[in-house]
Amino acid sequence: MEDKSLPLGEAIDRYVRDGAHIAVGGFTLNRNPMAAIYEMIRRRIRGLHVYAHSNGTGVDELIGGGCVDRLEIAYAGNGKAAPTCIRFRKAVQEGQIAVEDYSNYMMGLRFLAGAMGVPFLPTLSGLGSDIAEKWGFSAEMRQRDPRLPDDKLITMENPFGAWGDASRVLLVPAVNPDVTLIHVQTADVMGTCRIDGLAFADIEQAKASRHVIVTCEVLAAPETLRGEPERNQIAFPHVSAVCHVPWGGYPTAVFRHYDYDAEFLRNYAAAAADDRRFREYQERWIYGVESHAALLEQVGGKRLAALTADPETGYAAHAKRG
Amino acid sequence: MEDKSLPLGEAIDRYVRDGAHIAVGGFTLNRNPMAAIYEMIRRRIRGLHVYAHSNGTGVDELIGGGCVDRLEIAYAGNGKAAPTCIRFRKAVQEGQIAVEDYSNYMMGLRFLAGAMGVPFLPTLSGLGSDIAEKWGFSAEMRQRDPRLPDDKLITMENPFGAWGDASRVLLVPAVNPDVTLIHVQTADVMGTCRIDGLAFADIEQAKASRHVIVTCEVLAAPETLRGEPERNQIAFPHVSAVCHVPWGGYPTAVFRHYDYDAEFLRNYAAAAADDRRFREYQERWIYGVESHAALLEQVGGKRLAALTADPETGYAAHAKRG
Amino acid sequence: MTAQDYTPREMMTLMAAREIRNGDIVFCGTGISVLAAAAAKKINAPESVIFFETGAVDSRLAELPIAVADPRVMHGAAAHGSLLDAFAFMQNRITGDRVIAILGAAQVDPFGNLNTTCIGDFERPAVRFPGSGGGCDVASFVPRCIAFMQHEKRKFVERLDYLTSPGGLCGGDAREAAGLRPGGVGVVITNKAVLRIDSGSRRLFLEQHYPGVTVREIVENTGFVLDVSRVREALPPTADELRILRQKCDPQRLILGPPASG
């Protein structure tokens, strides 16, 4: 039995190089691999190429941390706290990052194509839209870079005639990241993962990826997970590293463990709007702490306790979120 | 809340017409919807067009029952009892049914394409094989029948160049059956289903289908299933009818409930080899009983008790299978 | 009851809720979209089913979610699918044809196409918005889409800066010619009015103005020519609708915002 458990910092050092193509799990304010993201920022990783669907909190922090050069994304909003993610908006408007736009389904299909090992998948989404027409990465840039497909998207006549009630399809190219980082409720040291609640696109992101770094709330015995194999969505052959990081999704929510911290997200959004205040935010919460445990200590046990999930609902019922 | 529960016979009458295009769940000797299959045979449904991957026991019974005119299939074997299903072999060799051959992955992808609402999906399987070259349904038959795609399979150059390490792909056309019949461990009256153990292609078959008839071991309260929504693979909007049929998968296995009946399967195989003995088998076990409950009574409580799953392993540990 | 008794946001929510019918499967986005779905379920369409692109089907919503990935959409759902499952559910005609979707927009054009991506040039925008999310997918797949937008001239534009989510494209049979199924945005609900797509011209026309809002005010705040020949006044919220919306749907006013001053 191969033991893949190791400290998070070592996992980042080993698998996430400057310029790596990465994907992160979660969705807006839920189950983002925040400990891993803060650790990448702390280690000042640079030049990342990020594949995202709606990975709000984490991706905006990475952009704010100066880690990202290129971004393929469907949605950069973060619920009530930030209808458009603020460091993302700033970076795009100021031309600091190159962005290519897709829809959530297209990005999901691109990860699925990567996981399946096929060059593309078809959809009826986006025909006639500017997502199909306008390219953020130019044809020249695409041809120069062997890590990018030459075409963003291809519209094709349905080769089966009118079969399936479709005259045309849009083909979306596969994505195979170097590393996918996800945060799950439970994993074992071999790397098998169990996600509670919605899995978003984590499973496809993981399976499409050459390496997967998993952070988990609970490091369980393999025997425990194997008692109900149908509840384990990612089998160990897909995983490179397992890091036991309780509250590793904070300040985003982890179903049945804790809720998102609406106050933290609101304060982040307020700070992100101003460069000076944003540097203070980063100094205090990222660079100024040596680990996620230290960040959590600074948040304080009382505040975390208030976020702890109600066993009945899976979130902090009646929490103050306004 | 719509209550979709009804007796199995009524569900078959309502949704399975002569000539219908159907799919059945399960795999060889596991979780076949046997009660539903026996009921279709008993009701002398005729002219079915069946889509199957490796649906051994059930499909062979349907063929033996004279219900099937056309079959699209990947594998017609049934483990140790019948390396090639016997009524299938006989019907094909005697030209009684028209057969089109695919691989398991191709059939799985065809159901997935149907579930996704796209006309086709690509794969790298089967390039250069006779599965791609030889058509069981002629081009004329395909063109005549609007329920069949004009092409069995299409080989296409990769439109993204060498992206995804592929020069060509094989495109498999979507399947959308009129009815899919599956047997699951647990369902509620609205139609939400929970499958324990391997799901095979049941989920894609159900989602691709216009109607789904579910038989279940346990009819649970919706609140029970909703306590862990991540364990429910089929949500109620996909389902037309729910029939509570304990031991509804017998003589195939249902994980955590009961094992396959190796003796029944062996006796079936022996009877299937001879037309007279096969008619006796059908008379005794299908036409001669009025329902699955009556079939089970004839099997006897003692024999069923010996098949009951060990709670630890999910099957009947140390059962005589030789 | 007078116009002062309710806010434009309450009116918008209820106008959208009224579009939802019993048995509809309601695709919800974040914010006012999910509130409208919750209101319909409690008021006029108790057998409607709320579902989210994140994959939750028939969420119970004991509390209002502030994002589609809020754990509040997970609790008590019938099933949790993946992102891919949710979109396949809509792309598949068998299930997709039963879906009504509620989307937000930054710009709408006369044919019901939506922009949620940017103002200005895509490569170096003056203002960047979040992007499609599931919007493009939903508008491509779903036969009935409702769009929410603030009624401003710069938002109702003749030509979008970026066409994120397809409606009728450039009108006529352009949508079908592009390979899309019939559908896309059929109605736009604003803080002043309801605009609907005419099945003949395939353009938005003014169908209802809210009580206390003049047609002239609406026309002045619309950046393209609007057919107002068929306009009627919208029915104001009933006391029951308002009571249920305020007390049962968003008692914390998380989405409704400040109450009416009147």
Add this chain to the structure above:
Amino acid sequence: MTAQDYTPREMMTLMAAREIRNGDIVFCGTGISVLAAAAAKKINAPESVIFFETGAVDSRLAELPIAVADPRVMHGAAAHGSLLDAFAFMQNRITGDRVIAILGAAQVDPFGNLNTTCIGDFERPAVRFPGSGGGCDVASFVPRCIAFMQHEKRKFVERLDYLTSPGGLCGGDAREAAGLRPGGVGVVITNKAVLRIDSGSRRLFLEQHYPGVTVREIVENTGFVLDVSRVREALPPTADELRILRQKCDPQRLILGPPASG
């Protein structure tokens, strides 16, 4: 120990087990295929991972399954995927390149292509077999495939009646030209011998004959011309191999069948 001490079936199983290396992910079919994988795990490759097209990963196999859908493959697995997950795992190069597969066949040709579909014309066959199952998929995706077959002249044929699972197709670079990744059947294990694909000619050659089986007997039972220039005698099963196979892997002889009479 003499040749009488073990059956050809035991020898076949162990010859296949010896092909499996530590760390390999072993795709198993029904019957002797899963027995070989179980034997390898207990004898020479304890860190190999057994997996099935039905979607079970790292099954424990406390008892031998008699089909790939036997509930015995479900118990104690690391994870249960779907049929689609299992094949995607192999089609995906990242995981697929670590897989070694064990397949059965009714006919093999000189290039390692397999027929599991029919004898005679496909449309009205003299003998119909079960069909591809996952065989075509696995042979298309996996770099290392082992085929099991009884050594009979009518089974080793110059030209297959139906090419179900692609090996080297018609030889040379035909496989790559068809769009397939490198791979397919590299070795055929029979009740008499081991045949392997030559990397130059891409044809099967006779690599090993079993103790007590003559090269002449093998050539006479092979329906195409066989290069025998490099043949050597196979190492017979060791006492340890036989003990573990018989006592730990198939004590009921469900798959091994009757024991050796000697």
